[in-house]
Amino acid sequence: xxxxPATPASPKNARIKSPQPxxxxxxxEHLQRLFNQDQATTNTSIHHYKTILRxxxxxxxxxxxxxxxxxxxxxxxxxxxTYLCLQCPSILTEEDCVKHGSKKSHRFYVESRxxxxxxxxxxxFVYDPTLEELRLRKSGSGTFSGARKRKQDxxxxxxxxxxxxxxxxxSNTTAPSCKANGLRGIYNAGATCxxxxxxxxxxxxxxxxxxxxxxAHSSAKCEVxxxxxxxxxxxxxxxxxxxxxxxxxxxxxxxxFWISEKKAFENLVTTKEQDAHEFFQFLAEELHERxxxxxxxxxxxxxxxxxxxxxxxxxxxxSTTTCQHCNGVTNQVQSFLDLSLPLENLTQKKGKxxxxxxANAMTLQECLDEEYIKDDKCEYRCNxxxxxxxxxxQTSLKLLPNVLSIQLKRFEFKQGRNERAxxxxxPVHFPLQLNMLPYTTKARTTDTTEHFELxxxxxxxxxxxxxxxxxxxxxxxxxxxxxxxxxFAFNDHKVEMASISDVLSARAYLLFYIVRSxx
Amino acid sequence: xxxxxxxxxxxxxxxxxEDANPMEKxxxxxxxxxxxxxxxxxxxxxxxxxxxxxxxxxxxxxEKMASDASDSSxxxxxxxxxxxxDAAIYxxxxxxxxxxxxxxxxxxxxxxxxxxxxxxPTDGKGAQKPDPSIIYxxxxxxxxxxxxxxxxxxxxxxxxxxxKKKKDMEKKMDPNDASSPAGAGEGSxxxxxxxxxxxxxxxxxxxxxCILVTRLNNHMGSCIGNSGRIASRAAAQKISNGGSNxxxxxxxxxxxxxxxxxxxxxxxxxxxxKRDGDEFDEDxxxxxxxxxxxxxxxxxxxxxxxxxxxxxxxxxxxxxxxANSSLNVEQKIDDEDxxxxxxxxxxxxxxxxxxxSPAKKLKLGAGKPNLPAAPKKAKRDRDLESESSGTLxxxx
Numbered sequence: 001x002x003x004x005p006a007t008p009a010s011p012k013n014a015r016i017k018s019p020q021p022x023x024x025x026x027x028x029e030h031l032q033r034l035f036n037q038d039q040a041t042t043n044t045s046i047h048h049y050k051t052i053l054r055x056x057x058x059x060x061x062x063x064x065x066x067x068x069x070x071x072x073x074x075x076x077x078x079x080x081x082t083y084l085c086l087q088c089p090s091i092l093t094e095e096d097c098v099k100h101g102s103k104k105s106h107r108f109y110v111e112s113r114x115x116x117x118x119x120x121x122x123x124x125f126v127y128d129p130t131l132e133e134l135r136l137r138k139s140g141s142g143t144f145s146g147a148r149k150r151k152q153d154x155x156x157x158x159x160x161x162x163x164x165x166x167x168x169x170x171s172n173t174t175a176p177s178c179k180a181n182g183l184r185g186i187y188n189a190g191a192t193c194x195x196x197x198x199x200x201x202x203x204x205x206x207x208x209x210x211x212x213x214x215x216a217h218s219s220a221k222c223e224v225x226x227x228x229x230x231x232x233x234x235x236x237x238x239x240x241x242x243x244x245x246x247x248x249x250x251x252x253x254x255x256x257f258w259i260s261e262k263k264a265f266e267n268l269v270t271t272k273e274q275d276a277h278e279f280f281q282f283l284a285e286e287l288h289e290r291x292x293x294x295x296x297x298x299x300x301x302x303x304x305x306x307x308x309x310x311x312x313x314x315x316x317x318x319s320t321t322t323c324q325h326c327n328g329v330t331n332q333v334q335s336f337l338d339l340s341l342p343l344e345n346l347t348q349k350k351g352k353x354x355x356x357x358x359a360n361a362m363t364l365q366e367c368l369d370e371e372y373i374k375d376d377k378c379e380y381r382c383n384x385x386x387x388x389x390x391x392x393x394q395t396s397l398k399l400l401p402n403v404l405s406i407q408l409k410r411f412e413f414k415q416g417r418n419e420r421a422x423x424x425x426x427p428v429h430f431p432l433q434l435n436m437l438p439y440t441t442k443a444r445t446t447d448t449t450e451h452f453e454l455x456x457x458x459x460x461x462x463x464x465x466x467x468x469x470x471x472x473x474x475x476x477x478x479x480x481x482x483x484x485x486x487x488f489a490f491n492d493h494k495v496e497m498a499s500i501s502d503v504l505s506a507r508a509y510l511l512f513y514i515v516r517s518x519x
Numbered sequence: 520x521x522x523x524x525x526x527x528x529x530x531x532x533x534x535x536x537e538d539a540n541p542m543e544k545x546x547x548x549x550x551x552x553x554x555x556x557x558x559x560x561x562x563x564x565x566x567x568x569x570x571x572x573x574x575x576x577x578x579x580x581x582e583k584m585a586s587d588a589s590d591s592s593x594x595x596x597x598x599x600x601x602x603x604x605d606a607a608i609y610x611x612x613x614x615x616x617x618x619x620x621x622x623x624x625x626x627x628x629x630x631x632x633x634x635x636x637x638x639x640p641t642d643g644k645g646a647q648k649p650d651p652s653i654i655y656x657x658x659x660x661x662x663x664x665x666x667x668x669x670x671x672x673x674x675x676x677x678x679x680x681x682x683k684k685k686k687d688m689e690k691k692m693d694p695n696d697a698s699s700p701a702g703a704g705e706g707s708x709x710x711x712x713x714x715x716x717x718x719x720x721x722x723x724x725x726x727x728x729c730i731l732v733t734r735l736n737n738h739m740g741s742c743i744g745n746s747g748r749i750a751s752r753a754a755a756q757k758i759s760n761g762g763s764n765x766x767x768x769x770x771x772x773x774x775x776x777x778x779x780x781x782x783x784x785x786x787x788x789x790x791x792x793k794r795d796g797d798e799f800d801e802d803x804x805x806x807x808x809x810x811x812x813x814x815x816x817x818x819x820x821x822x823x824x825x826x827x828x829x830x831x832x833x834x835x836x837x838x839x840x841x842a843n844s845s846l847n848v849e850q851k852i853d854d855e856d857x858x859x860x861x862x863x864x865x866x867x868x869x870x871x872x873x874x875x876s877p878a879k880k881l882k883l884g885a886g887k888p889n890l891p892a893a894p895k896k897a898k899r900d901r902d903l904e905s906e907s908s909g910t911l912x913x914x915x
Contacts, residue, residue: 019612019614021578023575024574024575024577024607024614024616025613028619029615029616078529078552079528079549079552079556080528080559081556111563113556113559113560114563116567122619127570187718187719188732190733190737245672246719247716247719249719249721249735251721251722251723251732255723493718494668496663497661
């Protein structure tokens with residue numbers, strides 16, 4: 001039983017979560033009895049629960065999945081959940097819990113998949129406010145205290161500690177109606193579906209939602225005329241505060257967009273159908289300028305800024321170029337707003353292997369492998385050799401963003417035949433949960449196979465998918481967004497329920513993943 | 520003969536055949552265990568949500584009883600009473616559970632407004648009639664019903680009258696149109712059931728006029744966009760094109776009758792196009808061989824076009840030779856083609872929407888054009904119609 005290190009009990013007494021209105025103090029009567037015995041029992045119980053959580057979330061699975069059979073003493077390692085006794089270091093199979101319980105009178109067990117607590121006397125899983133808080137914190141941020149904050153926490157943290165108190169918060173907030181949940185369609189103002197899908201993905205982005213709902217950019221105080229960030233603020237209010245279920249008219253966004261003087265996106269300002277990805281870039285840069293340091297992001301540089309857009313979407317990418325002649329290594333770091341994954345090369349490669357159309361289907365991970373694991377040859381001017389040399393270039397992700405946006409390049413400009421752009425309809429399978437660890441610079445330079453904690457922090461969860469239907473010249477954008485565990489399909493003003501299989505079988509164009517420790 | 524337990528995992532659903540070799544048995548048992556884990560995870564999620572909601576409900580109920588019993592004026596104060604129900608005990612301002620909330624508590628109260636949650640949708644899949652005597656929390660289960668959104672709303676189909684003219688709406692009704700639910704959109708706003716919504720209008724931030732939302736982008740293009748670089752670019756292009764594009768430029772997308780209503784200048788025939796309109800039309804027609812527009816396209820005049828449309832559409836009863844009605848017919852067809860793509864009316868690369876904008880500016884300048892309506896896409900008709908009627912209803 002190496003899994004349970006005998007650490008000395010923490011000097012501070014473990015505390016039961018103070019009672020909240022509308023919530024019982026304990027998960028069940030039996031847990032209440034356990035916690036009411038004396039402070040020492042409470043301390044050890046909570047301490048054990050923490051240790052168990054740490055084990056099942058950080059240690060390799062065989063450590064907590066190996067159960068000792070009560071009858072034979074043999075160790076078995078099942079794939080299905082094991083049960084870790086809260087009161088002693090035993091690990092048991094589900095069947096053995098009863099025997100262990102009657103022998104030792106230990107009645108509480110922690111299930112090994114997610115750390116839920118099972119009460120033998122209730123014969124049910126119980127959700128104790130104190131223990132659930134620990135479990136959620138551990139599975140979310142990886143710590144119990146929340147001391148190791150991610151950077152966006154600092155952004156939202158009030159400078160004045162008094163402002164963190166619940167009474168201050170409750171007296172300064174307006175509770176929205178139970179009906180307002182952020183699920184509304186956006187009317188198509190005439191070929192604006194490319195805007196609608198991007199706006200929906202912003203609206204269902206928890207980081208941006210928290211930013212705007214916490215009045216971080218208040219349209220009442222902003223003086224910039226036709227400010228797009230104000231238009232976003234108004235829209236968030238309309239979606240999350242108003243009771244209206246009718247579609248939303250994004251008139252302010254639209255006028256802000258028409259008035260915007262951004263030269264790089266001049267092409268966007270028309271009444272024609274446009275590329276949703278271009279609009280995403282436009283909106284991100286516009287919001288950065290309204291909320292950030294005002295500097296225009298230079299393409300190719302390592303631009304970092306504390307604005308909400310940079311904190312949400314921007315990551316860093318590192319290209320390592322190794323000279324084949326002198327083995328000199330050059331690193332170049334760039335900021336990125338999104339990852340653009342070409343599909344064409346891979347489609348062709350796959351096409352050679354399998355002739356049937358089904359074999360052409362690829363996975364998102366394959367596309368990422370192609371870009372961020374494999375290296376390619378290039379020519380570059382080596383400083384050491386002072387001449388043009390063959391080099392190998394390898395790209396990896398140095399800093400993962402909080403929200404990872406991925407564009408699958410479905411619109412390829414084909415050279416030759418009429419020089420027309422073509423749309424690739426190759427199905428790309430994408431996961432609900434994406435592990436980005438293999439594509440990080442860290443995974444490249446160090447052995448990360450045993451770093452379960454690191455792998456956990458690189459897990460992303462899908463929250464929005466933008467789909468283009470139709471041809472390259474004309475078509476329609478629809479999107480899927482997740483609210484809790486339920487997916488919804490957004491088709492302009494129409495919002496419908498969507499199943500996970502609807503979402504996963506969509507021919508995605510843009511994918512938005514959010515890092516799991518925030519989700 | 521292997522015992523059953525060796526041939527499957529914990530779920531006991533995927534069982535290897537009796538004569539399976541050891542590898543097969545392991546594979547079956549791994550798959551079976553994986554299935555068990557998936558079901559386990561799903562079940563835990565649902566169980567947790569439900570049990571915590573019920574436990575919260577038990578607490579809310581007993582807290583309410585306690586505050587009622589103490590008749591204290593301050594609602595936040597914790598009354599010093601002891602109350603016991605089947606589900607919970609209230610003591611010293613704290614709530615303790617009694618028994619399993621899944622067994623003791625049957626309904627769910629909203630933790631925010633403390634009203635009971637409606638547990639079944641009111642319409643569509645799994646619908647149940649809510650108890651009319653109970654005031655429910657405003658958060659309702661989402662409705663899953665074809666043709667309706669999650670709130671059970673549907674929209675007046677985007678059509679010629681935009682819900683204004685009854686005559687148009689009748690024509691709009693098409694039994695083949697599955698996307699428009701029966702009864703929806705019939706009649707004027709007064710006759711409509713409350714869950715049938717019409718498209719709203721919005722105020723243009725520049726000229727402060729009220730514009731129907733589906734035309735808002737077009738309007739802003741001309742209202743805001745035209746004053747800037749677009750106009751200059753359009754003008755430059757107009758000069759360079761010099762009307763050499765011939766037929767495709769006779770883009771009087773409006774049939775003659777409509778033109779009477781909206782005086783259109785001849786000059787807008789030279790509206791800027793990035794690509795040749797004809798080339799574009801071909802593309803579109805190829806992609807949709809069943810499209811009746813192809814037929815239409817071959818007809819040289821608007822008059823013949825109208826006749827053909829009428830024969831192909833026996834639904835249309837109105838025989839007025841008013842071109843206005845022919846416009847409606849065209850749009851009807853158009854709507855059928857694109858019914859899934861509501862208001863998705865323009866096409867990339869073929870800037871038809873820049874066409875109307877100069878028209879609006881110049882519309883007092885010239886009389887109606889005497890050119891016959893060129894064969895063209897109905898789509899553009901709609902674009903034009905929408906813009907021109909917009910100017911009609913609210914003259915500058």
